[in-house]
Amino acid sequence: MADRVFALVDCNAFYCSCERVFRPDLARVPIVVLSNNDGCVVSRTSEAKALGIKMGEPWFQIRKAFEAAGGMAFSSNYALYGDMSERVMTVIEGLVPALEVYSIDEAFAELTGVLGDLDALGREIRAQVLACTGIPTGVGIGPSKTLAKLANYAAKRWQKQTGGVVDIRDPERRAKLLAATPVGEVWGVGRRLTARLGELNIKTAADLAAADAWTLRKQFSVVLEKTARELRGIPCLELDGEAPPKQEICCSRMFGKRLHELPPIREAVATYAARASEKLRGQGSVCKRVRVSIRTGMFNPDEPKFARGVLCELPYPSDDTRLITQAALAGLEQVYRPGFAFSKAEVLLLDLCQRGEYTDDLFAPTQPEASRQVMAVLDAVNAKWGRGTLRPALVPPTPGWGMKREMMSRSFTTDLQALWEVR
Missing domain, CATH: 1.10.150.20 (5' to 3' exonuclease, C-terminal subdomain)
Structure with missing residues (x-):
């Protein structure tokens, strides 16, 4: 039997690289990408590292010095990064026998039994991904997944000496x-x-x-x-x-500003419930319970603290956005307290199972077939015309409480109104 061989293909500073694909003028500019609400650094280029920028550093602390040094910051653009990730993985998948997508920016490949020069194959993978997507990568090759990961670390750390590919068989x-x-x-x-x-x-x-x-x-x-x-x-x-299908599905975001009144929090919870329901149907599951929670900021000593959640039982296992949203909003009514500045809400779907994996109670209500048909139409329309084309009435198209993303680039690959312009 042939010795096992694995490769790890990892994108370099992936979020920053996605931004550079559509901004070639930033090829040598220090770049950082920030977390939700432009909070802290979650991706940085080698030029930013050379300026001493560390992962997780709060943006407000480094902003002046970073911009004075000629750096450029971007808010997280998840639609762009997700689409670029799919393109990268599609290219890699066409060059290797088997692929495991490990995260948004890295994947393990099985190379056992592959004939020829594997170092050359690694360089071919890098070249094809760069040519097809514009994303630079590193490739590590070894007799185990952990050694492939270690080889990839070496390929990226000593990129000039290795050419971005290290084989440690x-x-x-x-x-x-x-x-x-x-x-x-x-x-x-x-x-x-x-x-x-x-x-x-x-x-x-x-x-x-x-x-x-x-x-x-x-x-x-x-x-x-x-x-x-x-x-x-x-x-x-x-x-x-x-x-495998997830056993829990969570949708949670920090608000772009503190919310004091119930109506905008209702909008947020309805939005999160709709997104969680979409994920639920995406994996062919139904849920039996919904947990909704809200909390204030926990680190400002001048703000009163409050956090509370409640479990809501559904009348039957369901994937219907309308029923799940109704349950989440009923739970919100129980946990909301006036007089606090709320910073975050969360909707968590629990007790998930696949359709057909549970036994119906003969005398209990079940989800109507009409619900499945309505949700199928909802998902089909949104898949064709973009998420949010059809949505619950309570979900706003542009929420005033949404995440603060003041420096977000356009969704060049997922929005027809934001296509790259060449002049």
């Missing part, structure tokens, strides 16, 4: 990389775990690979044991197939 080359990599850079080893491992004098990836696997399981977890085995070149993690 060779044991000698792999040993050098493991010895040079801090244990905190290993996939799945976070800050707290790094500190605990340091107490055991495990400071590099090589140290972790050499540690006794059963001891790691006993003192830490089976996950860390598998990580150590993977670092030795023993594959313990397979490519995941199609993701």
Whole structure:
């Protein structure tokens, strides 16, 4: 049987790269992309890193200095990033035997049994993705998923020397990389775990690979044991197939401004319930319970604090936006209290199951067939003409309480009114 081979293809500073595709004039400009409500940095280019910008830094603290240095900031444009991600993954999928989309900007590929020069294949993947989407990537190749992830780390860190592709199937080359990599850079080893491992004098990836696997399981977890085995070149993690249906679906956003009155909060909850219901139908599920919650800001010492949620039972398992929204709004009436400045609302769908996986009570009501037909028409219209074309009456097209995104670029690939203009 052929030795296992995995590759990890990871987009470089993905959100920033998406912005640069449609702004080639920013090719050498420091760029950051900000989180919801333009709060903190969630993506940064190498030029921004050179200015000392760190992930998670609050925008209000670095704005003046960053802009004075010639930097450019963008609000998160999720519609653009999601569409660009699909394009990247489609290109990669056409070049490898099997693909697992791990996140919006990275994917594992199975290369076991692939003939020829895999280093050249990695460079072909990079070239095709760049040519078809404009997104730069790094490719790591190794005998396990964890080693492929580590190789990708090296490909991006030493991009000029490696050309963005690193293959560590060779044991000698792999040993050098493991010895040079801090244990905190290993996939799945976070800050707290790094500190605990340091107490055991495990400071590099090589140290972790050499540690006794059963001891790691006993003192830490089976996950860390598998990580150590993977670092030795023993594959313990397979490519995941199609993701299983989610057991919970949540839609939650910070408001763009504090809300004091009930009507705009009702609009927000109705909007979140509609989006959560859309996700529910997208995976072919129904839900039995809805939890709605609201809260104030928790970090301003001058604001009174309040947070509360309530569970709402549905009369029958359903995926009908109207019924779920009705339940969520009834719950909101129970938890809302006047006199507070609310900053966030959340709608959580619980007790999910697939259609046909539950047994109907002979004497209990069930979702009418007409509901399924109405929701099918709703989804079909929105899929063809854009989300929100048909929506509940309470959901506003442009909410005044929406997220603050003052520096958001156009949705170049998903909105006909925002197509790229070439003059």
